[in-house]
Amino acid sequence: MAEKRIAQYRQIENDLLEQINLGYYKKGDLIPTELELSATYHVSRVTVRKATDNLVAKGILQRVAGVGTFVSRSAVTQNPPPIQGFTDLMIEQGLEPTTKVDVFTLQKSPANIASILGIEKEDPIxxxxxxxxxxxxxxxxxxxxMSARLYPDISIQILESSKYQYFEKVKGIKIAYSHHAVTPIHPSKEVAELFxxxxxxxxxxxxxxxHLENGQIMDYTELILNSPKYQLTYIKR
Incomplete structure (x- = not known):
């Protein structure tokens, strides 16, 4: 039981840190209450408090009595490196890249995703x-x-190939870098079966x-890697 509790509070701590570093929660933003986090992760408030205590001790969060818990700063991170796309990496390693698009829909952007993408809340994404x-x-x-307003010509055909190659070779917009936040996890039952x-x-x-060189955000992406067979790699300039 003790090991499970440690895993839970560390997961909450890592998730909050990832969201802060990516700009999901910015300096001065209130994070969800202990009650909300307890409901989200199905844990006790004691477990949530242990996770947030660690971030308060590191100076990343700050509690204000009667108000809530604020982001005081992001964690110290290295400068983000340039990226190598999945398609290019597969070709470089002599493998044939293929992509299956499961879902491609239009929806209104929630506030936090809009903040990451640099667009307005409820803009189409x-x-x-x-x-x-x-x-x-x-x-x-x-x-x-991705912003549908900024990139209205995105299609399933493009997504079945390479977004990066499309932006750089077709649209002529150079990719500057990708800001990664990496977390070790255990797969869900569904993901384990797929992998x-x-x-x-x-x-x-x-x-x-x-990030694109014109200052716009190309996309916000969450990746789950079949790590026994595929490692996250990048070239640092």
């Missing part, structure tokens, strides 16, 4: 879910949010915000 394969083996699951691994196998979740 694409919600995209893709499965990425190398030589027919599932290596990566992607959930992506063909046990649920106790450690894998990697990476959330990233891709």
């Amino acid at each position: 694409y919600y995209i879910h893709r499965q990425r394969y190398g030589d027919g083996e599932l290596l990566q699951l992607e959930t992506t949010y 063909g691994i046990a649920q106790n196998t450690p894998i990697i979740k990476a959330a990233n915000v891709t």
Whole structure:
């Protein structure tokens, strides 16, 4: 039981830190209350308090009596490196990249996603879910949010290939860098079945915000990697 409690509070702490570093919660923002976090993670308020206590001790969160818990600063991170897209990486390694688009819908942007993308709340966004394969083996699951107003010509055909190649080679807009926040996790039952691994196998979740050289945000993407077979790699300039 003790090990389970430790895993829970660390998961909450890691999730909050990831959201702060990506700009989901910015300096001065209130994070959800202990009651809300307890309901979200199905844990006690004691477990939530242990997670937030750690971030308060690090100076990332600050409590104000009678008001709530605020973000005081983001964690110290390295400068974000340039990225190498999945398609290019597969080709470089001699594997044939293929992509299956499970979901491609239009929806209104919630406030926090809008903040990350640099758009207005309830602006139209694409919600995209893709499965990425190398030589027919599932290596990566992607959930992506993109501005439909800024990029109205995105299509399933583009998503079945490479977004990065489309922006750089077709639209002529260079990608500057991608800001990664990486967290080790255990897969859900559904993800474990898709990857063909046990649920106790450690894998990697990476959330990233891709920045274009024109100053716009290309997308916000959450990746789940089949880590026993596919590692997150990047080239640092």
